[in-house]
Amino acid sequence: MRMLMADQGVEWKEEIVTHDTWQKGDLKRDAAFGQIPKFQDGNLTLYQSNAILGYLARNHGLYGKNPLEATLIDMVNDGVDDLRGKYQRLIYQNYENGKDDYIKALATELGHFERLLASNKEGQGFMVGDEISFVDYNLLDLLRIHLVLAPDCLSGCPLLSAYIKRLSSRPKIEAFLCSAAHKNRPINGNGKQ
Template sequence: MPPYIITYFPVRGRCGAMRILMADQGVEWKEKVVVFDEWMKGDLKATCVFGQLPKFEDGDLVLYQSNAILRHLGRKHEAAGSDDKEAALIDMMNDGVEDLRLKYIKLIYQDYDTGKDQYIKDLPGHLSKFEAVLAKNKSGFLIGGKISFADYSLFEVLLNHLVLCSSCLDTFPALKSFVESMSARPGIKAFLDSDAYKKLPINGNGKQ
């Protein structure tokens, strides 16, 4: 199988979870890096379905929208649930992660200087929902007994929040254990330790 191709800016951003999934699943991918000046010329933007990156290529299949890409990878690599019920619950959890991600993005790009303290104060209320799901499931994953694309998404969002506030998981034992176990998976550990990962800023404006 030819490697996947990601076209994106030189940040972790919206590609963080899909890169972690691919690293964990042991599949190769190539990166086409788009610098901001090139993007502003508009030629590439005009070819994107929604005028946005990332762009993801799987052979002749071209996808946009990061969560659609993540779900596609989940289905291809048996990380999308064992039946329709699990698949629906995984979709639900991924949407919940996306809600938190959007709050984080709003903080980073709009409210960082004035809203960071309040965001961190409000964060336990958001994290508690995921804590409850993980604590109830007992498998170490959000849904069922096997890793899913929603787990990769949650893990990546939690990594970002630990940079924002290193103590944010201290009162959430299930989430803390989840991050530790995900970080220890060989493919993920190797990726997180790599220069390819470390050299990329989390966000495009340098705030984290």
């Protein structure tokens, strides 16, 4: 969400919820599904990362040029969510015992995205279509996180490696990634990487 908003020139105010604040229960009780992130735009309040991404995508022309592209974007985003879920289970439930097996399986997991990228403009552009979409931001975030976990995880994925460099060098994304707000934010709430 942050990279999307930064790249699209959307200004936002972020409120960090500390563990202590969350444990008080007021925010959790008010959240639609008892979890954050929470996004507000005027009178609209949204929860759930994909709902927020979809809202931002629709408002900024980042959901493909037609229904076919939108459907393909959804498909790729579901794959991103599947891998993010596996990553979160590792980080929060099985880090010590599962890290080695998770990293071994990454070649297969990332290979799916490498093949999908290759199928669109021979991997020289975006995941779907001719223009950046919300799934590109979501995948970029997840790939960057995995490079912290396993720095060599993209060694067999030259197109994804180039994709990360290409997207990360977009001027507004690059500025965001270099900002203190980004650099000082922990990757995971439990400190594991």
